Amino acid sequence: MTGPSKRPYHHGDLRRVILDTAMTMLAEPEGVNFTLRAVSRRAGVSHAAPYKHFEDKAALLTELALVGFDRLTATLDKSAKEAPKGFRSKFFAAASAYLDFARQNPSLYRLMFGGEFGTISAHLDPRALKTFDFAVALIELGQRQGQVRERPSRGQATACWAQIHGLTMLELNGLLQPEKVGDNATELALSTLFEGLQT
Amino acid sequence: MTGPSKRPYHHGDLRRVILDTAMTMLAEPEGVNFTLRAVSRRAGVSHAAPYKHFEDKAALLTELALVGFDRLTATLDKSAKEAPKGFRSKFFAAASAYLDFARQNPSLYRLMFGGEFGTISAHLDPRALKTFDFAVALIELGQRQGQVRERPSRGQATACWAQIHGLTMLELNGLLQPEKVGDNATELALSTLFEGLQT
DNA sequence: CTTTTATGTTGACATCGTCTACATGAGCTT
DNA sequence: AAGCTCATGTAGACGATGTCAACATAAAAG
Numbered sequence: 001m002t003g004p005s006k007r008p009y010h011h012g013d014l015r016r017v018i019l020d021t022a023m024t025m026l027a028e029p030e031g032v033n034f035t036l037r038a039v040s041r042r043a044g045v046s047h048a049a050p051y052k053h054f055e056d057k058a059a060l061l062t063e064l065a066l067v068g069f070d071r072l073t074a075t076l077d078k079s080a081k082e083a084p085k086g087f088r089s090k091f092f093a094a095a096s097a098y099l100d101f102a103r104q105n106p107s108l109y110r111l112m113f114g115g116e117f118g119t120i121s122a123h124l125d126p127r128a129l130k131t132f133d134f135a136v137a138l139i140e141l142g143q144r145q146g147q148v149r150e151r152p153s154r155g156q157a158t159a160c161w162a163q164i165h166g167l168t169m170l171e172l173n174g175l176l177q178p179e180k181v182g183d184n185a186t187e188l189a190l191s192t193l194f195e196g197l198q199t
Numbered sequence: 200m201t202g203p204s205k206r207p208y209h210h211g212d213l214r215r216v217i218l219d220t221a222m223t224m225l226a227e228p229e230g231v232n233f234t235l236r237a238v239s240r241r242a243g244v245s246h247a248a249p250y251k252h253f254e255d256k257a258a259l260l261t262e263l264a265l266v267g268f269d270r271l272t273a274t275l276d277k278s279a280k281e282a283p284k285g286f287r288s289k290f291f292a293a294a295s296a297y298l299d300f301a302r303q304n305p306s307l308y309r310l311m312f313g314g315e316f317g318t319i320s321a322h323l324d325p326r327a328l329k330t331f332d333f334a335v336a337l338i339e340l341g342q343r344q345g346q347v348r349e350r351p352s353r354g355q356a357t358a359c360w361a362q363i364h365g366l367t368m369l370e371l372n373g374l375l376q377p378e379k380v381g382d383n384a385t386e387l388a389l390s391t392l393f394e395g396l397q398t
Numbered sequence: 399c400t401t402t403t404a405t406g407t408t409g410a411c412a413t414c415g416t417c418t419a420c421a422t423g424a425g426c427t428t
Numbered sequence: 429a430a431g432c433t434c435a436t437g438t439a440g441a442c443g444a445t446g447t448c449a450a451c452a453t454a455a456a457a458g
Contacts, residue, residue: 031315032315033315107315110313110314110315111315113368113372114309114313114315115309115371115372116230116231116232116306116309116310116313116315120372120373123372123373123374124373129379132374132379132380151387151391152381152382152384152387154379154380154381154384155380155381155382155383155384155387155388156387156388156391157380158366158369158375158380158381158384158385158387158388159362159384159387159388159389159391159392161365161369162361162362162363162364162365162366162368162369162388163358163361163362163365163392164365165361165364165365165368165369166360166361166362166363166364166365166366166368167357167361167365169312169361169364169365169368170357170360170361170364172314173312173314173319173322174319174322174323175322175331176357180328180331180353181331181353181354181356181357182351182353182354182357183351183354184354185351185353185354185357185358186357188350188351188354188355188357188358189354189355189357189358189361190358191395192355192358192392192395192396193358193362193391193392193395194395195394195395196390196391196392196393196394196395196396197391197395
């Protein structure tokens, strides 16, 4: 299903190869500080080849961030599908899936939300906003089930996203260790918000 | 009170001058992508001079981040002092001060929490943890006033920090515009958490 | 078959972070 | 006061990077 859709020119899908290579290097220790030239080398093309597919390095990073949003949204959708149908289960399943995604892709997650790589524009992209749409849908489900207050769903979804995003950042930065914040700080923080949502 | 405390050597306080210059450049459009050599130029010293005071660029950035935490903590302390003595007032005053700090120093704030500049170590520094201590103290005040549940204060402080940090990131990334999240999303998100804290 | 044009390569340029060798002068030792 | 020492600052170099312009090539359009 992921085969060469067109194989249009000389190399064949170089854009995809560059994207994949860059995504791989993003996951390596060096993180976002990989080099365009190193991507080219690993992809087996000349150092200027990427410029035929991306305006500059920032554009490549922006596309990577958008792919990240695609994957995050897919992960959340999957978690919602697999969880029991109650709002509470889906809420905590989604939070857990979100955190796991960030833990498994820390550099990608930071790139998505960092904003210091010319990536700011990515957040206004529909692909990024789909993640927010997921949160809105979840809240509205809770409202239909009578478990969430009848306040504006987008405002409450903002509260959810802010909470899980904040927790994620603290986790990625190593601040959620038990000796700093106590045991089960993550669960407690999520529960606190959950109770604020409840009717 | 800010005069030359020692003026120890050739230049006199070059370390401080470099730090101030870098902090200024961090606030300019280029943000964190300023150049060490540009800092040297603006400070009027040779391009290698900073290396007598900072191991490398990452060390400079780390120190900037720590200064940021110092300032943030000072801002929060001030807000708590000036607000009425009730927990609710201090909670929302602190949240507002936190958001304002980030709005006025977006690049600095991102540097403090970005983690992709060799800055991760900064979060374990006592100067950074003081910000967390503020949140813990605030929660414990609320508990003494009988307004916050008798759960572990550090866990609830984590919830608060995560929430305000998440909101801040969303705000800095331009996601909190009314047409995206509805009116008063920030206030609603804070209120939701606040109610989760309440007894 | 020829022309066009998207794709890839080569080589160059300015700039960067960092290192090494060297210069300078403040402050301690005598 | 004279000299020494070492922290501080400078000059120059190195390899590497992002990006651009000139050129090469082959797929697609005619």
